[in-house]
Amino acid sequence: MGDTVQITIDQMMDTADQELRRLQLSPRTVYGHCKELQELADYCAQNAIQIYRFDTGIAYFLQRYGLDMTDSTIKLTEKERATRRTIRFLDDIYQFGCARRNSHHDYRVPVAYADVLEAYLNNCIKNNGASGTIDVKRTKLKQFLCYLDGQQILLPDVTASNISDYMTTLCQYKRATIHIISSVLRDFFRYLHTSNILKSDLAGDVPRPKIYVEESFPETWTPEEIQQLLSAINRRTAIGKRDYAMILLAVLLGMRAGDICALKFKEIDWHKKVITYRQQKSGKINSLPLLPPIGEAIISYLKNGRLDSDCDNVFIRHVHPYGPIASSSTLSESIKRYMRKAGLTVKDRKVAHSMRHTVASTLLRDGTPLMTISNILGHDTPKTTIAYTKIDLPALRKCALSYGSRREMS
Template sequence: MINLPSHFGTEVVMLEYYYVKPATVDRILANVAGAYIENYVSWLRVQGYADRNVFRRVPILCQFGEFASARGATDGQTALEHIEAFAQHWLSIHGKSCNSDVARAKVAYDARNPVRQMLELALYGSVGPHRQRKPFPFESEAPGFASYLRDERGLKVDTIGRYAFYLKGLSAFLDGIGATSLASVSPPLLATFLVERCAVLARTTRRDLCGTLRVFLRYCHRERIVERDLSAAVEVPRVHRLANLPRAITWDEVRDMLGCVDRRCALGRRDYAMLLLLVTYGLRGNEVAQLTLEDIDWQHERLNIPQRKAGHWSAYPLAGIVGEAIIDYLRNARPQTADRHVFFRSMAPWRPITSAAVSSAAVRYLKRAGVRVHRAGAHTLRHTCVQHLVDAQLSLKTIGDYVGHRSAQSTKIYTRIDLAALREVAMGNGEAL
């Protein structure tokens, strides 16, 4: 495994940085995976991994090199086939004292993960979960469906990903009952799948699942993949717009939540800036995650959100408290990287934060502040921003434009409730009202 791809990095942190004895360095480089290991160690250094991680991972990688070579691996590509076998081999040796399945799984993961990262770096030039494109569900039978969603329906990548998620469930169901093709799909079979699947889903998720199936089945009939149009056999459940109350909290609860953030550490500085963006501008979690340095116009004190859900962009005046929080993060907490995203993971490897991480941060501080809210997350703060604007008696058009609503109907729900009155009912016996 010593033949390196042409894109392999040339600027590396030599192993001498970590190992004082030349004999140790020579022994690592003499390993069949020595060149891979040296490049991987350089990557770990650049990504901000602690030295202890390097010392723990290098022996594992050396053993994997010998393990894979003994089983016929000649390069990184063929070595991929031996990752799982090595993880189980490592577990058989180092997992004897484990008392639970969770502990054993961690031992195997600690062996599997550095090997996978090293080989991905060697083969693809980077490390991440998307190195190899996963086939779209039913791609062999309906190869043009993903293109249809993108080109004809104009759906965004995230929306197409949700289609793939729902169709993956249908594919697994068909495999489980032995159905070999889409031609075997029938109304009773679809009904069985929906009853089984929808039992654990929320109302809106059920609606989205059924909508996905209808679009897919209609496409299959149009392309003559199936003889009958089975879309009518899938009834989309009705979800009323006003069935749920907005997940807003009071402004005092917002202050309590922000007060729980420890801004002395890097994680706190990052989270404080993200929370302020969510509650000040009513941004969505993905809009915060996708924010780049170019989106902040310091000269004109303006914040730009270029790609919103409705397909438009918004520009906001940069509030002083928000700007100060972002500057504090950029100067004292953001990792040194060429990537232009604003917010990054607080632990190695340094990668841009995801929308799920933004929402998790909101959940963490809401719980820490003792704020109880149904389905806490980033949208809780977005709802709070909208409700605050409604309480200030701004027009629905102004509020909708401010938070990027697609239509005024999305804003009207906030005018149907009086949160203060509802809280009075909850706190007392309600007789006065």
Template sequence: MKKQQKLQELISELEVYIKSLSYNRATQLKYQRGWKLLNDFMSKNSIEFYNSQVGEKFIFSIMKNRPYENLSRKEKDLLRVANVTSEFQVTGVIRFRSVSKKYDFSGEIGKVILNYLEHLKFKGNALRTIEGKKIHLLRFLDYLKANNIFSLKTLESQHILQFINDLGIYSNASIHHVVGTLKGFLKYLYQKEILLTDFSYIIPKIGYKKESKLPTTYTKEEVEKLLKSVDRANPKGKRDFAMILLAARLGLRASDICRMKFENINWKQNMIRIKQTKTARTVELPLLTEVGNAIIDYLKYGRPESDLSYIFLCMGQPYGKLKEPTLHSIVTFYLKRAKIDNLDKKKHGPHALRHSLACSLLEQKTPLPVISEVLGHSSTESTKTYLRIDLNSLRQCSLEVPVLNSPYYIQEVN
């Protein structure tokens, strides 16, 4: 039986989820206005708990037997807010109703670009990487079409340089990635003898270096406080607790948790074996007793009946695979419920729990290669960023400040 839920509790979960989808400020305000009117409607009608029937009554109060096309833009937005609120309560996600942008790679150059992307896929490039390059090359293709260049035979260095010059409106990071993609594409064209000139040599070097940010971490006490805030007496709590444990105890990424299948768990050997979505690298992790018991508790008493091979599912029909933004909103919700200090100044998704695990391992003097194995890094270089948050070890590296023999400085004597 589904737990009754007050509107404010539902809104707090949904608001975090919407922010995780990077909705713009105007859209967020639209939802907030709609929720206020929905809350006023419930108060006026003495309704304590929200469900889809309440949403339908709210919609009926707005439409008043009028056809949808006769509603104002604001009234249509209110209907959208009510429908989304009901959908999220039942399924835990919002399904996008906007039409996805279709990439137009028509024409001679477009076909060559598609062949290049297939070439990258064959070489083993990650799908996420290929998708990014696809967008960059589409931008280049659109530029060529706008300048009436429909054949690579008519491509000249001035076209490439002008395209790069027009990127000035974008951030340094975007320019760096677009230019890098273009250089690789031009090298491919020359190597495959599609172009007789290697235009990659004219690509200027972009003086960009990604600034490495300090990872957000939580203390052991804060992580335990987070776990205790989960109500495990209901199916949703059982699912959420198991997923949070996978992030906090094993450092799994949200993508790997949401895509985890039954085949990834070897119960006899107490082992989790999973191919990471981000790196395509297979890792083996011990199935800790605490984690295994939480998963079993969810499978026996919380998971909906479904033939899907994914372990973690949405709580309402249709019982689809849980999405990564949903897991992010789940962790954020419980961090807020746990009343963690200075939460507004920290990142608060499952990745922060991964960082926290790394920090905890460093405090226990765990060797860097071992931490790399636990986190599934391909090399210790990726793991070295966590050395900057090991304050205790850094203090041991500090040097005494030398005495300055200068008339401009006075040495204080304690």
């Protein structure tokens, strides 16, 4: 429905009622949504709000609970989560013209766009695109194509105005996320133009949000917090043994969550005590030392925790089917659970990734050369590593000066 067509609160409530019936949800779920919808409608009536917009639900949630529902670091009560689910239900209708039965972030490619999307992604693969990058592009474009489908816009008919309208629906995202979406869309539109699907190259019509280096500082962990986290894991259970080993890989080596979840048996050389794996994000090979605590934790899991499975991955799901862990977010969610158990504040949505920042900062304070840190984290250049270590500015300045001097001498 978007910003090109205004939808009244009454129209939104009628559409929501139709969608609840269409999805054939359980009576309990329908009752919960209806109760929340009525309370939101009352709020709109009391505040003379006649038109539904993306910020309507956000403002309602803030007024009702005094909380920002877009802040994923806040621990919500069951009632607050129920209200947020209903607001997201409405936002789906507003953005796509219909609601989805599955999770709020589960976008299914509309049939009309499926072939074009796959052709584009295959083209990216041919151009040596990394698997992690391909996955990001797939996810962001699914979201965009669902929006077009809800607006009943075919790809050959897309205009600069349509792009602008879509970008305005992303206001609830962080600037860095919008920057990624913008980059993906520009590349997609360039492909559509060169493939003669679009007569005009609309890449230049996609807004480019500015990203400031100093805009946000990376979250890091203190040694005490790390110890509290690890102590909260019950290593007597199978899942506890698995999670402990996985978290050690993040804490001690700074491995990405996706790479930890995808780690295979053949990538561990027990004789040389080395882990050699292909990074999902860049597609490049990285080698890291198999430190004794990590090796011991993995062996403990394999001998006394891992279920029987033909899966090549070291770490697997412990619910049927016993296969690969589907998403890297699983590790972050596990860490959050242990943080709460340990009484730690969940500050960062990507808690697993914050451990990479911690490893980088720790190595930097210990005097490790920037190039070495870059290699450990699997970065292409030290420039990327600087973003991970900028919280320790004094040590970073010394390291940067040293790196610059070596470049001048070479």
